[in-house]
Amino acid sequence: xxxxxxxxxxxxxxxxxxxxxxxxxxxxxxxxxxxxxxxxxxxxxxxxxxxxxxxxxxxxxxxxxxxxxxxxxxxxxxxxxxxxxxxxxxxxxxxxxxxxxxxxxxxxxxxxxxxxxxxxxxxxxxxxxxxxxxxxxxxxxxxxxxxxxxxxxxxxxxxxxxxxxxxxxxxxxxxxxxxxxxxxxxxxxxxxxxxxxxxxxxxxxxxxxxxxxxxxxxxxxxxxxxxxxxxxxxxxxxxxxxxxxxxxxxxxxxxxxxxxxxxxxxxxxxxxxxxxxxxxxxxxxxxxxxxxxxxxxxxxxxxxxxxxxxxxxxxxxxxxxxxxxxxxxxxxxxxxxxxxx
Numbered sequence: 224x225x226x227x228x229x230x231x232x233x234x235x236x237x238x239x240x241x242x243x244x245x246x247x248x249x250x251x252x253x254x255x256x257x258x259x260x261x262x263x264x265x266x267x268x269x270x271x272x273x274x275x276x277x278x279x280x281x282x283x284x285x286x287x288x289x290x291x292x293x294x295x296x297x298x299x300x301x302x303x304x305x306x307x308x309x310x311x312x313x314x315x316x317x318x319x320x321x322x323x324x325x326x327x328x329x330x331x332x333x334x335x336x337x338x339x340x341x342x343x344x345x346x347x348x349x350x351x352x353x354x355x356x357x358x359x360x361x362x363x364x365x366x367x368x369x370x371x372x373x374x375x376x377x378x379x380x381x382x383x384x385x386x387x388x389x390x391x392x393x394x395x396x397x398x399x400x401x402x403x404x405x406x407x408x409x410x411x412x413x414x415x416x417x418x419x420x421x422x423x424x425x426x427x428x429x430x431x432x433x434x435x436x437x438x439x440x441x442x443x444x445x446x447x448x449x450x451x452x453x454x455x456x457x458x459x460x461x462x463x464x465x466x467x468x469x470x471x472x473x474x475x476x477x478x479x480x481x482x483x484x485x486x487x488x489x490x491x492x493x494x495x496x497x498x499x500x501x502x503x504x505x506x507x508x509x510x511x512x513x514x515x516x517x518x519x520x521x522x523x524x525x526x527x528x529x530x531x532x533x534x535x536x537x538x539x540x541x542x543x544x545x546x547x548x549x550x551x552x553x554x555x556x557x558x559x560x561x562x563x564x
Contacts, residue, residue: 229459230336230515234345236299236306243297243375253283253295257304260286260295261346262311262321263354264329268347273326278343280306285321289314296353297375298346308350308376310358333463337515345460352465353377356390359464364388393466396437397425399521400450402475406498406525407446408511409490416488420510421501423518424490425468438471446490447481450474456524459517470517472525499526 242248252258259280262269269279286295286309295307311317318327332351336344353376363370363381370379370388379388400407408421415422426441428434435453442450456470480490493501493509500506502523512518 227457227520228341229457229517229520230341231344231348231460231462232458233341234299234349235342236301236346236349238299239297239305242300243377249297249375252297252305253307255304256282258283258307259304260307260309261298261350262286262309262317262329263332263350264310264314264317265312266332266351266355266358267329268332268335268350270328270330270335271326272328273324276338278339278346279323279327281321288322289317289320293357294372294376296350296357296372297377298349298353306346308354310354333515337513348460348462352392352460352462353390355462355464360388391465394428394434395425395461395466395468396428396434396441396471397423397468397517397521398438398442398450398453398471398473399423399518399525400442400446400448400473400475401525402478402492404495405492406495406522407442407448407475407480407490408493408498408522409445410488412484412486412488418510420512421489421491421493422512422516423470423521425518428469434469434471438473442473445483445487447477447479447483449476451476456521457517461517468517470521472521495526498522502526 259282261278261280269281271277271279289311290313291309291311292313293310295309298306298308300306314320318329332347336347339347357372357376357379360379361369363384363386365386366381366384368381368383370381372378373380377390380386381388407424409424410416410421424442424445426437426445428437432440434455438453439450442448450473453471453473456472458470459468461468478492480492482490497506497509498511501509501511502519511522514520
């Protein structure tokens with residue numbers, strides 16, 4: 224199967240692990256005229272419209288003019304030099320303060336990711352995730368002491384107890400489950416319900432849980448559907464703030480939907496032709512995510528038949544639900560919907 228480069232993947236930088244461990248090298252790189260900095264203001268990214276809406280890289284001397292409160296984060300190397308991300312959130316009006324023209328603007332990172340090239344969107348994902356992590360993890364989780372940035376931003380160290388804290392990535396299983404010519408799509412109780420959009424079911428992978436197990440558990444919890452074979456499709460970094468979306472397809476073993484009303488506003492089976500029309504924006508009522516989201520590509524792969532050709536995950540034991548009259552642990556308040564074939 225051909226690799227898919229999703230939005231926010233495709234980062235071309237060499238993350239240069241050996242170099243980032245050398246404080247002297249990092250210090251020289253921060254001051255090198257060949258280095259460039261990507262400013263982010265309150266997690267919005269600098270865009271240069273004059274260069275065709277590309278990332279707004281700035282030379283070191285521009286950044287040195289700012290009263291920046293935190294060290295830059297070393298992103299990696301390209302063919303021209305070191306690349307850094309820097310948080311300029313403490314500067315009230317960073318564009319005029321930097322002396323930049325009106326061609327520069329700070330743009331919402333999610334919106335920017337939809338228009339940037341694959342390589343620049345990948346760099347943006349790394350920048351946003353790492354700066355968001357530093358913003359939220361400035362104190363030691365062991366003793367509460369303020370921590371110091373190390374290894375160019377890929378580590379925080381507690382000066383009191385010596386604890387090391389690394390940037391986190393949260394794995395999420397996202398899956399399209401099918402029953403012949405129907406696929407299972409849901410509407411979460413939050414944003415999707417407000418927009419009227421249906422998407423692939425998804426949920427965080429628990430500690431001590433395999434990807435395949437997470438797929439089966441999440442579908443069972445959100446929709447009451449039992450899942451058999453699970454197939455990996457592709458993955459997507461999602462820097463809001465730092466998830467890794469692990470896309471899968473799965474085969475349904477049951478068809479009657481039992482919705483968890485706390486998590487989901489609605490879950491339904493949709494015919495292949497309905498999903499195809501929704502992907503093309505031609506369905507009168509069904510809306511699905513656009514190409515920026517891995518859910519779009521999971522749905523498209525199923526519509527085109529690629530879901531059946533993906534790698535099958537190793538067989539794992541599946542939970543078999545008890546008959547309704549003896550099922551002890553079904554949460555109260557769930558809605559059951561019967562879907563006869």
